Amino acid sequence: MSSIAISANNLTRYFGNTPVVRQVSFDIPTGTVTGLLGLNGAGKSTLIKMLMGLLAPTRGSCSVLGVDSTLLTPSTRARIGYTIEGHFAYGRMTVRESEQFQSDSFPNWNPTLFQNTIERFGIRPTARIRTLSRGQRAGVSIALTLSSDPELLILDDPALGLDPVSRRALNETILEFMEGGERTVLLSSHLLDDIERVTDRVLVMVDGRILVNSSVSAFLERVSIWTCDSSDEPRHIPCVPGLIHAYRTGRRLALVVVDVDRESEAAMARIGGSTLTRSDSSFDESVIAYLSRSRSSQSFLTKNAAATATL
């Protein structure tokens, strides 16, 4: 078994003249849960569709389970579980019927896993799918995907619109799926707290590029927030090495910095003088700093290569 479950190499996709995924390269090791984070429109779903071979790359390549995504055979596909955004399901079927329908296509169907998963979401097998809540429908969709016993699970925003109980059930389901150690999960999500709990690694995607590819704990430990009294506009502050994002909170200027060193500290001291103070950054603050800088579009911030964290 290869130790790399997903690999992208200079992967690029244009829609017309618009680049949606730009020169993305990363490897996802087997046996890990990786979170794919980014604003709506950052290119997450396009990236996932290319991995699944549903969209051809404009340039570059990607592979899943060691097979080029454009050459996936049905037997390789059967080893991958994939749920699309929105949890599609046939409303007229009962839960049991949709299990039968799905299991026909998979030789390794695991009925116990299906039963356990729908129980965790509080779903009766006799219920008709259109009568289920959104959280329960997500449960059915996840159960249908997991029970084919895939080696690789790709979930496109599985937690969208879920209540807290269903979110917990989803997290438990993903972690239980991982317990064997040989399986791999890639999931995109906006729920940063859940991502922090469940994943080993995060990819942060901004404007089609991967800006962070790191373990969750290293990411958290490398990003810090500095505040100071300054009347400077965030967009006019001089260059600070490692600066990810700058914003105002009341009278104070906040600077989010990765891998702070003497040089960046000195640069910030020139802005804030003795009013400069440091605090640690939480996971959501760190992610939001990366995502926010795409809002400041083509400022110097996006050109600062030092702000790209790769670990």
Next chain:
Amino acid sequence: MAFTIRIVAGSTAPIYRQIVDQVTRGVASGELSVGESVPSVRQLARELVINPNTVAKAYAELVDSGFLETQAGKGFFVAKRRQVYTKAERLRRIDESIDQLVNQTLVLDIEPEEIVQRLQDRFEKHLKPASD
């Protein structure tokens, strides 16, 4: 007596760090006694609904710093305390924390006497052997 670990997501401390800190404090306060077992990696990951690698990372650090030890096939146990750092290193580490505390004291405009009093209370609370 049940020792429970609680974690929150969205804190400035990574989740593995929260586990390390709580076990360390549990040992220091006597809530966890030498030889006592702690939950297995899988069990704790299930209880907290977190990635098992996060728990494994925390336990590895606790083993490195001498708070836990492994017994093959039996899991993790609270180890007999041994100091892995020299006295100078320990002082350097505690000085770092003290500097932070002093900074905060000045920023928040709190009387040093009050801080000393609160520190003493905190020590009494933590060093008192757990009664129940």
